[in-house]
Amino acid sequence: MDLPNRTLERRNLSVLVAAQxxxxxxxxxxxxxGGLAGQQLAPHPCFATLPIALIVLxxxxxxxxxxxxxxxxxxxxxFFVGAMGGAAGGAMGAWGLAVQSFPIFLMGSxxxxxxxxxxxxxxxxxSDMASDAFRPKAISYVMAAGLVSAVIGPGxxxxxADEMAVPFLGTYLAVVGINLLGAFLFFALRIxxxxxxxxxxxxxxxxxxxxxxxxxxxxxxxxxxxxxxNLVMTSTPLAVVGCGFTQNNAADVVSAHVLAMFAPSFxxxxxxxxxxxxxxVAIGLAIxxxxxxxxxxxxxxxxxxxxxxxxxxxWNFGFIGATTMLAGAHSAEERGRVQGMNDMVxxxxxxxxxxxxxxxxxxxxxxAVQGWTAVNLAMIPFLILAGSALLWLVVxxxxxxxxx
Numbered sequence: 287m288d289l290p291n292r293t294l295e296r297r298n299l300s301v302l303v304a305a306q307x308x309x310x311x312x313x314x315x316x317x318x319x320g321g322l323a324g325q326q327l328a329p330h331p332c333f334a335t336l337p338i339a340l341i342v343l344x345x346x347x348x349x350x351x352x353x354x355x356x357x358x359x360x361x362x363x364x365f366f367v368g369a370m371g372g373a374a375g376g377a378m379g380a381w382g383l384a385v386q387s388f389p390i391f392l393m394g395s396x397x398x399x400x401x402x403x404x405x406x407x408x409x410x411x412x413s414d415m416a417s418d419a420f421r422p423k424a425i426s427y428v429m430a431a432g433l434v435s436a437v438i439g440p441g442x443x444x445x446x447a448d449e450m451a452v453p454f455l456g457t458y459l460a461v462v463g464i465n466l467l468g469a470f471l472f473f474a475l476r477i478x479x480x481x482x483x484x485x486x487x488x489x490x491x492x493x494x495x496x497x498x499x500x501x502x503x504x505x506x507x508x509x510x511x512x513x514x515x516n517l518v519m520t521s522t523p524l525a526v527v528g529c530g531f532t533q534n535n536a537a538d539v540v541s542a543h544v545l546a547m548f549a550p551s552f553x554x555x556x557x558x559x560x561x562x563x564x565x566x567v568a569i570g571l572a573i574x575x576x577x578x579x580x581x582x583x584x585x586x587x588x589x590x591x592x593x594x595x596x597x598x599x600x601w602n603f604g605f606i607g608a609t610t611m612l613a614g615a616h617s618a619e620e621r622g623r624v625q626g627m628n629d630m631v632x633x634x635x636x637x638x639x640x641x642x643x644x645x646x647x648x649x650x651x652x653x654a655v656q657g658w659t660a661v662n663l664a665m666i667p668f669l670i671l672a673g674s675a676l677l678w679l680v681v682x683x684x685x686x687x688x689x690x
Contacts, residue, residue: 292684294476301475302408303427303494307434307467310405312372312461314439314544316341318537319447321524321644323454323677327388335644337379337395338520342640344375344399345406346633352403353626361411361477368404369469375462383455391467394458398551401465403629410625413613415477421488422563422610426555429606432548440541444534454577489620492627503679504612507567507629509635509678510672511604513632514574514665518581519543521647521661528583528647528654532567563611565679570603571676575669581662582619585655588614604672 317338348371356364375398382391390612412424446456495501522543525535558566577596580589612628646664647657 295415295420298475298477299412299427301471302412303431305471306405306408306428306431308438308471308503309372309401310370310432310435311438311442311462312376312398312464313402313405314436314540315442315457315461316395317459317519318440318443318523318540319454320325320395321520322527322533322536323391324384324388324644325524326453327386327529329388331648332645334524334648335640336519337392338516339637339640339644340392340395340635341375341399341402342516342637344396345402346399346637348400348403349406349629350626351498352400352513353407353623353629356407357621361402361407361414362472362475365404365472365475366469368401368407369465369472370481370597371400371404372402373462373465373469375399375401376458376465377486380455380458380462381457383452386452387395398461403633406629406633407625408690409609409629410613410621411475411477413609414621415539421613422558422606423555425606425609426551426553426614428551429554429602430548430551432551433545435543436544436548439544440537443537447533489623492623494567495620495627496643498615499679499682500611500615501624503675504608504632505676507571507672508605508608508612508628509632510572510668511574511601511608512632512633513639514607515547515597515601516636517643517664518577518661519594520640520643521658523648524644525585525654525658525661526587526590528657529590531587531590535587539587539594542591543594543598546595547601548598550599550602551606554602555610558607558610563607564676566603567607567611568673570600570607570675571669571673572666573600573603576600578662578665582659599614 320338321335321342324337325331325390328334328336343671352364352367355367363509375394377394378394378397379391382388382394408428409425412428413421442460443457446460519540522539526536526539527533554566564609573596577593577600580596583589583595612624642664643661646660650660
């Protein structure tokens with residue numbers, strides 16, 4: 287790579303890192319207060335986590351069209367659309383809280399999913415502009431910026447949750463500000479739109495892509511890593527408060543979790559390069575299982591901290607590893623199709639996990655402890671699925687796809 291390209295690479299990476307750090311703060315913020323605010327507005331406790339489920343549903347529904355939009359108009363335009371969607375979602379959520387309307391609040395959550403979808407493409411944008419050797423590290427550096435968002439998001443919850451007459455209204459107004467200010471970052475982004483070769487056939491169809499073992503297993507492992515992380519994290523504030531601790535304790539636990547999600551990103555890429563992506567994904571799945579064990583053995587505050595820290599670490603290895611595996615399994619002309627399909631599947635399963643989380647937590651037992659137990663036991667079959675798929679891939683050892 288020549289000097290001008292290296293300079294552009296560093297510039298783009300800096301923008302992506304800043305966007306992950308600042309704009310990304312709204313996600314731990316929303317996941318901390320979404321269930322608590324939903325519990326206040328929902329007509330039944332089983333629907334408490336429905337707002338979080340709709341954030342993820344919005345992300346799933348917009349993943350494919352947003353990916354196609356970026357393929358046609360570029361990453362810069364797509365990320366700007368995502369930020370505007372996040373601002374609209376924050377404004378709608380604030381309106382719903384102000385008038386105490388659960389349906390309006392849910393509509394705001396659905397719109398907030400537009401930003402969540404675009405945030406998922408930050409890691410792919412890092413992959414787009416990096417060389418093959420630098421790709422795992424570029425993805426990791428962008429993900430590592432979540433350390434800053436892990437501090438900003440829960441910190442804003444503490445500052446804004448009770449500052450207005452209506453609980454959490456100030457928090458949702460803060461979401462609007464984050465998106466409007468953060469959108470300006472993307473004016474500095476310069477990632478060229480992909481240009482198909484003259485003799486291009488457009489790449490493989492979705493059916494053909496899913497028949498590629500490496501793509502299929504990457505999607506399964508990303509899906510399980512993200513869905514299980516979301517399943518447990520969504521219930522955590524409800525479980526912490528339900529077990530007698532405070533709202534600030536819940537914010538601290540979520541903050542520690544998000545720190546654990548992103549702190550390992552400084553070295554995850556190096557570990558993938560050194561030990562291979564399959565080993566790192568396998569370690570991630572094992573750590574997710576360990577998180578469930580820690581959660582099941584007790585409901586003291588240190589159990590919540592320990593389980594959620596392990597949950598974040600397991601997600602980091604599993605999700606970054608799966609993203610790296612996917613990024614190396616398709617051509618440039620297949621990029622929009624593969625990435626949109628991946629995020630649609632992943633966030634579709636995360637939507638189900640978010641919705642199931644509230645039902646398991648509030649409607650599967652007589653108290654918070656029984657609900658928390660049900661949430662963590664639900665991880666088992668999905669860990670078995672991902673572990674079996676990864677083992678199948680290692681045994682099968684498909685030939686690597688030639689570079690286009």
